[in-house]
Amino acid sequence: MEQTLKHKAVNGVLWRVAEQGGKQLIYFGISVVLARLIMPDQFGMVAMLTVFTAVAGVFIDSGFSTALVRKTDRTQADCSTVYWFNIVISIVCYLILFVCAPLVGRFYDMPQLTAILRVSALGLVIGSLAGVHRTLLQAEMDFKSLTKFNLLGIFISGSIGIFMAWLGFEVWALVTQGLILQVISTICVWYKVKWRPSFIVSRNSFNEFFGFGSKMLASSLLDTIYSNIYSIVIGKVYRAADLAYYNRGSSLCQMTSSLPTGILQSVTYPTLCKLQHDNEALKRGYRRTLRIAAFVIFPMCIGVGAVAYPLINVLYTEIWIYTATLLSIMVFSMMWYPIHAINLNYLIVKGRSDLFFRLEVIKKVQGVIILCVTIPLGLEAMCYGSIVSSLLSLIWNTYYNGKFLNMSIFKQLHDFSPILLLSGVMYIGARSVAYFMGNDLTSLICSVATGAAIYIGGAFIFRFPEIKELKELKK
Numbered sequence: 001m002e003q004t005l006k007h008k009a010v011n012g013v014l015w016r017v018a019e020q021g022g023k024q025l026i027y028f029g030i031s032v033v034l035a036r037l038i039m040p041d042q043f044g045m046v047a048m049l050t051v052f053t054a055v056a057g058v059f060i061d062s063g064f065s066t067a068l069v070r071k072t073d074r075t076q077a078d079c080s081t082v083y084w085f086n087i088v089i090s091i092v093c094y095l096i097l098f099v100c101a102p103l104v105g106r107f108y109d110m111p112q113l114t115a116i117l118r119v120s121a122l123g124l125v126i127g128s129l130a131g132v133h134r135t136l137l138q139a140e141m142d143f144k145s146l147t148k149f150n151l152l153g154i155f156i157s158g159s160i161g162i163f164m165a166w167l168g169f170e171v172w173a174l175v176t177q178g179l180i181l182q183v184i185s186t187i188c189v190w191y192k193v194k195w196r197p198s199f200i201v202s203r204n205s206f207n208e209f210f211g212f213g214s215k216m217l218a219s220s221l222l223d224t225i226y227s228n229i230y231s232i233v234i235g236k237v238y239r240a241a242d243l244a245y246y247n248r249g250s251s252l253c254q255m256t257s258s259l260p261t262g263i264l265q266s267v268t269y270p271t272l273c274k275l276q277h278d279n280e281a282l283k284r285g286y287r288r289t290l291r292i293a294a295f296v297i298f299p300m301c302i303g304v305g306a307v308a309y310p311l312i313n314v315l316y317t318e319i320w321i322y323t324a325t326l327l328s329i330m331v332f333s334m335m336w337y338p339i340h341a342i343n344l345n346y347l348i349v350k351g352r353s354d355l356f357f358r359l360e361v362i363k364k365v366q367g368v369i370i371l372c373v374t375i376p377l378g379l380e381a382m383c384y385g386s387i388v389s390s391l392l393s394l395i396w397n398t399y400y401n402g403k404f405l406n407m408s409i410f411k412q413l414h415d416f417s418p419i420l421l422l423s424g425v426m427y428i429g430a431r432s433v434a435y436f437m438g439n440d441l442t443s444l445i446c447s448v449a450t451g452a453a454i455y456i457g458g459a460f461i462f463r464f465p466e467i468k469e470l471k472e473l474k475k
Helices: 002-037 040-061 064-070 076-107 113-120 122-128 131-139 143-166 171-192 203-237 240-256 258-273 279-306 308-316 322-334 337-349 353-377 379-397 399-404 409-437 441-461 465-474
Strands: none
Touching: 002 143, 002 171, 002 240, 002 308, 040 076, 040 113, 040 122, 040 171, 040 203, 040 240, 064 076, 064 131, 064 203, 076 113, 076 122, 076 131, 076 203, 113 122, 113 171, 122 171, 131 143, 131 171, 143 171, 203 240, 203 353, 203 379, 240 258, 240 279, 240 308, 240 322, 240 379, 258 279, 258 337, 279 308, 279 322, 279 337, 279 409, 279 441, 279 465, 308 322, 308 409, 308 441, 322 379, 337 353, 337 379, 337 399, 353 379, 353 399, 379 399, 399 409, 409 441, 441 465
Protein backbone atom coordinates (compact mmCIF):
# COMPACT_ATOMS: atom_id res chain seq x y z
CA MET A 1 0.00 0.00 0.00
CA GLU A 2 2.78 2.40 0.93
CA GLN A 3 4.49 1.81 -2.45
CA THR A 4 1.23 2.49 -4.31
CA LEU A 5 0.71 5.70 -2.37
CA LYS A 6 4.31 6.68 -3.04
CA HIS A 7 3.74 6.20 -6.77
CA LYS A 8 0.59 8.32 -6.65
CA ALA A 9 2.35 10.97 -4.60
CA VAL A 10 5.30 11.20 -6.98
CA ASN A 11 2.97 11.32 -9.96
CA GLY A 12 0.98 14.00 -8.19
CA VAL A 13 4.13 15.99 -7.46
CA LEU A 14 5.13 15.90 -11.12
CA TRP A 15 1.78 17.24 -12.23
CA ARG A 16 1.64 19.81 -9.44
CA VAL A 17 5.12 20.95 -10.41
CA ALA A 18 3.95 21.22 -14.02
CA GLU A 19 0.87 23.15 -12.91
CA GLN A 20 2.58 25.50 -10.50
CA GLY A 21 5.65 25.89 -12.69
CA GLY A 22 3.58 26.60 -15.78
CA LYS A 23 1.19 28.80 -13.83
CA GLN A 24 3.98 30.83 -12.33
CA LEU A 25 5.75 31.23 -15.65
CA ILE A 26 2.55 32.51 -17.25
CA TYR A 27 1.70 34.65 -14.23
CA PHE A 28 5.24 35.93 -14.16
CA GLY A 29 5.16 36.92 -17.82
CA ILE A 30 1.76 38.53 -17.42
CA SER A 31 2.84 40.46 -14.33
CA VAL A 32 5.93 41.79 -16.09
CA VAL A 33 3.84 43.09 -19.02
CA LEU A 34 1.13 44.53 -16.76
CA ALA A 35 3.72 46.24 -14.55
CA ARG A 36 4.93 48.09 -17.64
CA LEU A 37 1.38 49.12 -18.60
CA ILE A 38 -0.14 49.90 -15.20
CA MET A 39 1.26 52.21 -12.52
CA PRO A 40 2.10 50.81 -9.05
CA ASP A 41 -0.71 52.70 -7.30
CA GLN A 42 -3.29 50.87 -9.46
CA PHE A 43 -1.90 47.53 -8.30
CA GLY A 44 -2.01 48.86 -4.75
CA MET A 45 -5.74 49.58 -5.00
CA VAL A 46 -6.49 45.96 -5.87
CA ALA A 47 -4.16 44.74 -3.13
CA MET A 48 -6.07 46.79 -0.54
CA LEU A 49 -9.16 44.67 -1.22
CA THR A 50 -7.44 41.29 -1.14
CA VAL A 51 -7.95 40.82 2.59
CA PHE A 52 -11.74 41.19 2.30
CA THR A 53 -12.16 38.63 -0.48
CA ALA A 54 -9.62 36.31 1.18
CA VAL A 55 -11.50 36.33 4.50
CA ALA A 56 -14.77 35.69 2.66
CA GLY A 57 -13.12 32.76 0.89
CA VAL A 58 -12.18 31.23 4.24
CA PHE A 59 -15.79 31.43 5.44
CA ILE A 60 -17.03 29.89 2.21
CA ASP A 61 -14.77 26.87 2.64
CA SER A 62 -14.99 26.75 6.47
CA GLY A 63 -12.54 23.84 6.55
CA PHE A 64 -15.12 21.56 4.91
CA SER A 65 -12.91 20.83 1.88
CA THR A 66 -10.08 19.61 4.10
CA ALA A 67 -12.54 17.44 6.05
CA LEU A 68 -14.00 16.06 2.80
CA VAL A 69 -10.56 15.01 1.54
CA ARG A 70 -9.72 13.46 4.89
CA LYS A 71 -12.89 11.32 4.90
CA THR A 72 -12.09 8.23 2.82
CA ASP A 73 -15.69 6.90 2.82
CA ARG A 74 -17.38 10.12 1.67
CA THR A 75 -20.96 9.76 0.40
CA GLN A 76 -23.27 11.64 -1.98
CA ALA A 77 -24.92 13.23 1.03
CA ASP A 78 -21.53 14.41 2.32
CA CYS A 79 -20.57 16.04 -0.97
CA SER A 80 -23.98 17.59 -1.57
CA THR A 81 -24.10 19.04 1.94
CA VAL A 82 -20.72 20.71 1.46
CA TYR A 83 -21.73 21.93 -2.01
CA TRP A 84 -24.90 23.71 -0.93
CA PHE A 85 -23.20 25.07 2.18
CA ASN A 86 -20.47 26.64 0.01
CA ILE A 87 -22.97 28.29 -2.32
CA VAL A 88 -25.18 29.72 0.42
CA ILE A 89 -22.23 31.14 2.36
CA SER A 90 -20.72 32.61 -0.83
CA ILE A 91 -23.92 34.51 -1.57
CA VAL A 92 -24.15 35.76 2.01
CA CYS A 93 -20.51 36.89 1.91
CA TYR A 94 -21.02 38.70 -1.39
CA LEU A 95 -24.05 40.58 -0.08
CA ILE A 96 -22.12 41.64 3.01
CA LEU A 97 -19.21 42.89 0.91
CA PHE A 98 -21.60 44.68 -1.45
CA VAL A 99 -23.24 46.54 1.41
CA CYS A 100 -19.97 47.29 3.22
CA ALA A 101 -18.03 48.35 0.12
CA PRO A 102 -18.58 52.13 0.74
CA LEU A 103 -17.17 51.70 4.27
CA VAL A 104 -14.04 50.12 2.79
CA GLY A 105 -13.68 53.07 0.43
CA ARG A 106 -13.93 55.51 3.35
CA PHE A 107 -11.47 53.50 5.44
CA TYR A 108 -8.78 53.91 2.78
CA ASP A 109 -10.00 57.39 1.72
CA MET A 110 -10.52 56.05 -1.81
CA PRO A 111 -14.19 56.14 -2.90
CA GLN A 112 -13.34 54.33 -6.15
CA LEU A 113 -12.69 51.16 -4.17
CA THR A 114 -16.46 50.74 -3.66
CA ALA A 115 -17.18 49.73 -7.24
CA ILE A 116 -13.98 47.70 -7.53
CA LEU A 117 -14.85 45.58 -4.49
CA ARG A 118 -18.45 45.02 -5.59
CA VAL A 119 -17.35 43.70 -8.97
CA SER A 120 -14.29 41.69 -7.93
CA ALA A 121 -16.21 39.93 -5.11
CA LEU A 122 -18.42 38.24 -7.74
CA GLY A 123 -15.56 35.80 -8.18
CA LEU A 124 -16.40 34.32 -4.75
CA VAL A 125 -19.83 33.15 -5.92
CA ILE A 126 -18.50 31.87 -9.24
CA GLY A 127 -15.71 29.91 -7.56
CA SER A 128 -18.04 28.30 -5.02
CA LEU A 129 -19.95 26.57 -7.82
CA ALA A 130 -17.02 24.21 -8.37
CA GLY A 131 -15.56 24.00 -4.85
CA VAL A 132 -16.55 20.38 -4.23
CA HIS A 133 -15.52 19.36 -7.74
CA ARG A 134 -12.00 20.67 -7.15
CA THR A 135 -11.91 18.91 -3.79
CA LEU A 136 -12.86 15.59 -5.40
CA LEU A 137 -10.11 15.95 -7.99
CA GLN A 138 -7.62 16.61 -5.21
CA ALA A 139 -8.88 13.67 -3.15
CA GLU A 140 -8.40 11.37 -6.15
CA MET A 141 -5.00 13.00 -6.76
CA ASP A 142 -6.02 13.90 -10.32
CA PHE A 143 -3.59 16.80 -10.51
CA LYS A 144 -3.20 16.32 -14.26
CA SER A 145 -6.69 17.70 -14.91
CA LEU A 146 -6.25 20.53 -12.41
CA THR A 147 -3.01 21.46 -14.16
CA LYS A 148 -4.61 21.70 -17.57
CA PHE A 149 -7.58 23.72 -16.37
CA ASN A 150 -5.53 26.18 -14.35
CA LEU A 151 -3.04 26.83 -17.14
CA LEU A 152 -5.81 27.35 -19.67
CA GLY A 153 -7.65 29.78 -17.41
CA ILE A 154 -4.54 31.74 -16.53
CA PHE A 155 -3.45 32.09 -20.15
CA ILE A 156 -6.86 33.27 -21.42
CA SER A 157 -7.60 35.60 -18.50
CA GLY A 158 -4.07 37.00 -18.56
CA SER A 159 -4.24 37.72 -22.27
CA ILE A 160 -7.53 39.57 -21.83
CA GLY A 161 -6.10 41.50 -18.87
CA ILE A 162 -3.08 42.62 -20.89
CA PHE A 163 -5.28 43.69 -23.81
CA MET A 164 -7.52 45.74 -21.49
CA ALA A 165 -4.48 47.33 -19.82
CA TRP A 166 -3.12 48.25 -23.26
CA LEU A 167 -6.46 49.95 -24.00
CA GLY A 168 -6.05 52.00 -20.81
CA PHE A 169 -8.47 50.30 -18.40
CA GLU A 170 -5.72 49.91 -15.77
CA VAL A 171 -7.28 48.70 -12.48
CA TRP A 172 -10.33 47.24 -14.27
CA ALA A 173 -8.02 45.13 -16.38
CA LEU A 174 -6.81 43.48 -13.16
CA VAL A 175 -10.36 42.97 -11.86
CA THR A 176 -11.60 41.48 -15.14
CA GLN A 177 -8.62 39.16 -15.30
CA GLY A 178 -9.54 37.64 -11.92
CA LEU A 179 -13.22 37.15 -12.79
CA ILE A 180 -12.52 35.47 -16.13
CA LEU A 181 -10.08 33.09 -14.45
CA GLN A 182 -12.81 31.96 -12.04
CA VAL A 183 -15.34 31.47 -14.86
CA ILE A 184 -13.01 29.36 -17.01
CA SER A 185 -11.82 27.24 -14.07
CA THR A 186 -15.38 26.55 -12.93
CA ILE A 187 -16.58 25.51 -16.40
CA CYS A 188 -13.61 23.19 -16.95
CA VAL A 189 -13.90 21.46 -13.57
CA TRP A 190 -17.63 20.90 -14.00
CA TYR A 191 -16.96 19.35 -17.41
CA LYS A 192 -14.29 16.98 -16.05
CA VAL A 193 -15.88 15.82 -12.79
CA LYS A 194 -19.01 13.77 -13.41
CA TRP A 195 -20.30 14.20 -9.87
CA ARG A 196 -23.44 16.32 -9.64
CA PRO A 197 -25.05 17.67 -6.48
CA SER A 198 -28.31 16.29 -5.18
CA PHE A 199 -30.88 18.35 -3.35
CA ILE A 200 -29.72 16.83 -0.09
CA VAL A 201 -28.48 18.53 3.05
CA SER A 202 -27.57 16.00 5.72
CA ARG A 203 -27.51 17.18 9.31
CA ASN A 204 -25.20 14.31 10.27
CA SER A 205 -22.74 15.19 7.50
CA PHE A 206 -22.83 18.85 8.43
CA ASN A 207 -22.24 18.14 12.11
CA GLU A 208 -19.35 15.81 11.32
CA PHE A 209 -17.63 18.27 8.99
CA PHE A 210 -18.36 21.25 11.21
CA GLY A 211 -16.80 19.52 14.21
CA PHE A 212 -13.51 19.25 12.32
CA GLY A 213 -13.90 22.25 10.02
CA SER A 214 -14.87 24.81 12.66
CA LYS A 215 -11.41 24.63 14.21
CA MET A 216 -9.82 24.72 10.78
CA LEU A 217 -12.03 27.73 9.98
CA ALA A 218 -10.83 29.56 13.06
CA SER A 219 -7.21 28.71 12.24
CA SER A 220 -7.55 29.67 8.58
CA LEU A 221 -9.34 32.88 9.49
CA LEU A 222 -6.56 33.88 11.86
CA ASP A 223 -3.92 32.97 9.28
CA THR A 224 -5.68 34.82 6.44
CA ILE A 225 -6.20 38.00 8.43
CA TYR A 226 -2.66 37.87 9.74
CA SER A 227 -1.24 37.18 6.25
CA ASN A 228 -3.04 40.26 4.95
CA ILE A 229 -2.59 42.49 7.97
CA TYR A 230 0.54 43.98 6.42
CA SER A 231 -1.51 44.97 3.37
CA ILE A 232 -4.14 46.59 5.60
CA VAL A 233 -1.58 48.55 7.60
CA ILE A 234 0.53 49.60 4.61
CA GLY A 235 -2.56 50.59 2.61
CA LYS A 236 -3.87 52.69 5.49
CA VAL A 237 -0.64 54.21 6.87
CA TYR A 238 1.45 54.49 3.71
CA ARG A 239 0.78 55.08 0.00
CA ALA A 240 -0.97 52.73 -2.43
CA ALA A 241 2.31 52.57 -4.38
CA ASP A 242 4.14 51.39 -1.23
CA LEU A 243 1.64 48.57 -0.90
CA ALA A 244 2.27 47.63 -4.54
CA TYR A 245 6.03 47.47 -3.90
CA TYR A 246 5.49 45.30 -0.83
CA ASN A 247 3.03 42.96 -2.57
CA ARG A 248 5.30 42.58 -5.60
CA GLY A 249 8.16 41.50 -3.34
CA SER A 250 5.87 39.22 -1.35
CA SER A 251 4.63 37.58 -4.57
CA LEU A 252 8.17 36.82 -5.68
CA CYS A 253 8.88 35.30 -2.26
CA GLN A 254 5.80 33.12 -2.56
CA MET A 255 6.96 31.83 -5.93
CA THR A 256 10.09 30.44 -4.32
CA SER A 257 8.70 29.46 -0.91
CA SER A 258 4.99 29.03 -0.21
CA LEU A 259 4.00 27.85 -3.68
CA PRO A 260 6.51 24.97 -3.85
CA THR A 261 5.46 24.09 -0.31
CA GLY A 262 1.84 24.16 -1.42
CA ILE A 263 2.68 21.59 -4.08
CA LEU A 264 4.12 19.25 -1.46
CA GLN A 265 1.22 19.79 0.92
CA SER A 266 -1.53 19.25 -1.64
CA VAL A 267 0.05 15.95 -2.68
CA THR A 268 1.30 14.61 0.66
CA TYR A 269 -1.86 15.46 2.62
CA PRO A 270 -4.23 12.98 0.92
CA THR A 271 -1.40 10.44 0.78
CA LEU A 272 -0.43 10.65 4.45
CA CYS A 273 -4.08 10.71 5.51
CA LYS A 274 -4.14 7.08 4.40
CA LEU A 275 -1.19 6.38 6.72
CA GLN A 276 -2.46 8.40 9.67
CA HIS A 277 -2.47 5.37 11.98
CA ASP A 278 1.12 4.34 11.20
CA ASN A 279 3.41 6.71 13.09
CA GLU A 280 6.62 5.17 11.76
CA ALA A 281 5.50 5.61 8.15
CA LEU A 282 4.42 9.16 8.94
CA LYS A 283 7.78 9.94 10.52
CA ARG A 284 9.68 8.63 7.50
CA GLY A 285 7.46 10.58 5.15
CA TYR A 286 7.74 13.84 7.06
CA ARG A 287 11.48 13.60 7.57
CA ARG A 288 12.08 12.97 3.89
CA THR A 289 9.67 15.75 2.90
CA LEU A 290 11.39 18.23 5.22
CA ARG A 291 14.85 17.51 3.82
CA ILE A 292 13.79 17.67 0.20
CA ALA A 293 11.79 20.85 0.81
CA ALA A 294 14.77 22.52 2.46
CA PHE A 295 17.18 21.33 -0.25
CA VAL A 296 15.03 22.80 -3.03
CA ILE A 297 13.41 25.84 -1.42
CA PHE A 298 16.19 27.31 0.75
CA PRO A 299 18.53 28.11 -2.19
CA MET A 300 15.65 29.30 -4.38
CA CYS A 301 14.37 31.72 -1.77
CA ILE A 302 17.76 33.00 -0.61
CA GLY A 303 18.96 33.20 -4.22
CA VAL A 304 16.15 35.55 -5.19
CA GLY A 305 17.18 37.82 -2.34
CA ALA A 306 20.78 37.78 -3.52
CA VAL A 307 19.89 38.98 -7.05
CA ALA A 308 16.94 41.17 -6.03
CA TYR A 309 18.21 44.48 -7.43
CA PRO A 310 19.17 43.39 -10.96
CA LEU A 311 16.10 41.11 -11.06
CA ILE A 312 13.61 43.89 -10.30
CA ASN A 313 15.38 46.44 -12.49
CA VAL A 314 15.49 44.14 -15.53
CA LEU A 315 11.95 42.81 -15.22
CA TYR A 316 9.93 45.73 -13.89
CA THR A 317 12.14 48.77 -14.68
CA GLU A 318 13.59 51.35 -12.32
CA ILE A 319 10.17 52.57 -11.16
CA TRP A 320 9.75 49.36 -9.12
CA ILE A 321 13.29 49.29 -7.66
CA TYR A 322 12.19 49.82 -4.05
CA THR A 323 10.64 46.36 -4.30
CA ALA A 324 14.19 44.96 -4.41
CA THR A 325 15.03 46.53 -1.03
CA LEU A 326 12.01 44.90 0.59
CA LEU A 327 12.49 41.61 -1.26
CA SER A 328 16.10 41.21 -0.12
CA ILE A 329 14.82 41.28 3.49
CA MET A 330 11.62 39.25 3.05
CA VAL A 331 13.38 36.15 1.78
CA PHE A 332 14.94 35.46 5.18
CA SER A 333 11.47 35.28 6.67
CA MET A 334 9.75 33.32 3.90
CA MET A 335 12.52 30.72 3.54
CA TRP A 336 11.24 29.05 6.73
CA TYR A 337 7.69 28.69 5.44
CA PRO A 338 8.06 25.06 4.22
CA ILE A 339 9.36 23.98 7.62
CA HIS A 340 6.39 25.66 9.32
CA ALA A 341 3.83 24.19 6.94
CA ILE A 342 5.13 20.63 6.86
CA ASN A 343 5.26 20.44 10.65
CA LEU A 344 1.70 21.74 10.94
CA ASN A 345 0.52 19.28 8.31
CA TYR A 346 1.09 16.46 10.82
CA LEU A 347 -1.55 17.87 13.18
CA ILE A 348 -4.11 18.06 10.37
CA VAL A 349 -3.43 14.49 9.25
CA LYS A 350 -3.91 13.34 12.84
CA GLY A 351 -7.15 15.31 13.08
CA ARG A 352 -5.77 17.53 15.85
CA SER A 353 -7.26 20.76 14.58
CA ASP A 354 -7.55 21.89 18.22
CA LEU A 355 -3.76 21.93 18.60
CA PHE A 356 -3.43 23.51 15.17
CA PHE A 357 -5.71 26.34 16.26
CA ARG A 358 -3.85 26.79 19.56
CA LEU A 359 -0.57 27.26 17.72
CA GLU A 360 -2.16 29.72 15.29
CA VAL A 361 -3.42 31.89 18.16
CA ILE A 362 0.01 31.96 19.83
CA LYS A 363 1.83 32.85 16.61
CA LYS A 364 -0.63 35.52 15.53
CA VAL A 365 -0.55 37.29 18.89
CA GLN A 366 3.23 37.21 18.73
CA GLY A 367 3.21 38.55 15.16
CA VAL A 368 0.80 41.39 15.90
CA ILE A 369 2.95 42.53 18.82
CA ILE A 370 6.04 42.62 16.60
CA LEU A 371 4.09 44.42 13.86
CA CYS A 372 2.85 47.12 16.25
CA VAL A 373 6.42 47.75 17.39
CA THR A 374 7.77 48.09 13.82
CA ILE A 375 4.97 50.07 12.12
CA PRO A 376 6.32 53.51 13.13
CA LEU A 377 9.81 52.54 11.95
CA GLY A 378 8.90 52.06 8.29
CA LEU A 379 8.42 49.28 5.73
CA GLU A 380 11.93 47.89 6.01
CA ALA A 381 11.65 47.59 9.80
CA MET A 382 8.35 45.73 9.32
CA CYS A 383 10.13 43.26 7.04
CA TYR A 384 12.90 42.72 9.59
CA GLY A 385 10.24 42.17 12.23
CA SER A 386 8.72 39.41 10.09
CA ILE A 387 12.07 37.56 10.23
CA VAL A 388 11.98 37.60 14.04
CA SER A 389 8.38 36.42 14.01
CA SER A 390 9.17 33.59 11.60
CA LEU A 391 12.05 32.28 13.70
CA LEU A 392 9.96 32.34 16.88
CA SER A 393 7.13 30.56 15.06
CA LEU A 394 9.57 27.82 14.10
CA ILE A 395 9.86 26.89 17.77
CA TRP A 396 6.09 26.72 18.24
CA ASN A 397 5.39 24.76 15.05
CA THR A 398 7.92 22.04 15.80
CA TYR A 399 6.79 21.51 19.40
CA TYR A 400 4.17 18.79 18.83
CA ASN A 401 6.23 16.89 16.27
CA GLY A 402 8.99 16.73 18.85
CA LYS A 403 6.48 15.44 21.38
CA PHE A 404 4.57 12.92 19.23
CA LEU A 405 7.05 11.82 16.56
CA ASN A 406 10.35 12.51 18.30
CA MET A 407 11.18 15.09 15.61
CA SER A 408 12.22 18.04 17.75
CA ILE A 409 13.46 21.34 16.33
CA PHE A 410 17.04 20.30 17.06
CA LYS A 411 16.74 17.07 15.09
CA GLN A 412 15.13 18.91 12.20
CA LEU A 413 17.82 21.59 12.22
CA HIS A 414 20.46 18.86 12.29
CA ASP A 415 18.88 17.30 9.18
CA PHE A 416 19.03 20.45 7.05
CA SER A 417 21.86 22.47 8.65
CA PRO A 418 24.32 21.54 5.83
CA ILE A 419 21.74 22.80 3.33
CA LEU A 420 21.38 26.04 5.25
CA LEU A 421 25.14 26.54 5.41
CA LEU A 422 25.65 25.91 1.69
CA SER A 423 22.74 28.25 0.86
CA GLY A 424 24.44 30.98 2.90
CA VAL A 425 27.70 30.56 0.98
CA MET A 426 25.74 30.71 -2.27
CA TYR A 427 24.04 33.93 -1.13
CA ILE A 428 27.36 35.64 -0.39
CA GLY A 429 28.76 34.68 -3.79
CA ALA A 430 25.73 35.73 -5.84
CA ARG A 431 25.16 38.95 -3.88
CA SER A 432 28.81 39.96 -4.29
CA VAL A 433 28.66 39.56 -8.07
CA ALA A 434 25.41 41.56 -8.27
CA TYR A 435 26.81 44.29 -6.03
CA PHE A 436 29.96 44.87 -8.08
CA MET A 437 28.40 44.45 -11.54
CA GLY A 438 25.30 46.66 -11.05
CA ASN A 439 21.64 46.14 -11.90
CA ASP A 440 21.67 45.33 -15.61
CA LEU A 441 20.91 42.08 -17.45
CA THR A 442 24.56 40.99 -17.54
CA SER A 443 24.79 41.32 -13.77
CA LEU A 444 21.62 39.27 -13.33
CA ILE A 445 22.87 36.44 -15.52
CA CYS A 446 26.33 36.34 -13.92
CA SER A 447 25.05 36.46 -10.34
CA VAL A 448 22.47 33.70 -10.99
CA ALA A 449 25.12 31.54 -12.67
CA THR A 450 27.52 32.08 -9.76
CA GLY A 451 24.94 31.14 -7.16
CA ALA A 452 23.83 28.04 -9.08
CA ALA A 453 27.42 26.88 -9.57
CA ILE A 454 28.22 27.27 -5.87
CA TYR A 455 25.12 25.47 -4.63
CA ILE A 456 24.91 22.63 -7.14
CA GLY A 457 28.67 22.11 -7.13
CA GLY A 458 28.81 22.12 -3.34
CA ALA A 459 25.93 19.63 -3.09
CA PHE A 460 27.76 17.16 -5.35
CA ILE A 461 31.17 17.70 -3.77
CA PHE A 462 29.87 17.09 -0.25
CA ARG A 463 27.53 14.32 -1.45
CA PHE A 464 24.29 15.62 -0.04
CA PRO A 465 21.89 12.65 0.44
CA GLU A 466 19.00 14.73 -0.93
CA ILE A 467 20.50 14.37 -4.43
CA LYS A 468 20.09 10.61 -4.20
CA GLU A 469 16.53 10.97 -2.92
CA LEU A 470 15.61 13.30 -5.76
CA LYS A 471 17.06 10.80 -8.24
CA GLU A 472 14.92 8.06 -6.66
CA LEU A 473 11.84 10.24 -7.02
CA LYS A 474 12.74 10.87 -10.64
CA LYS A 475 12.88 7.10 -11.27
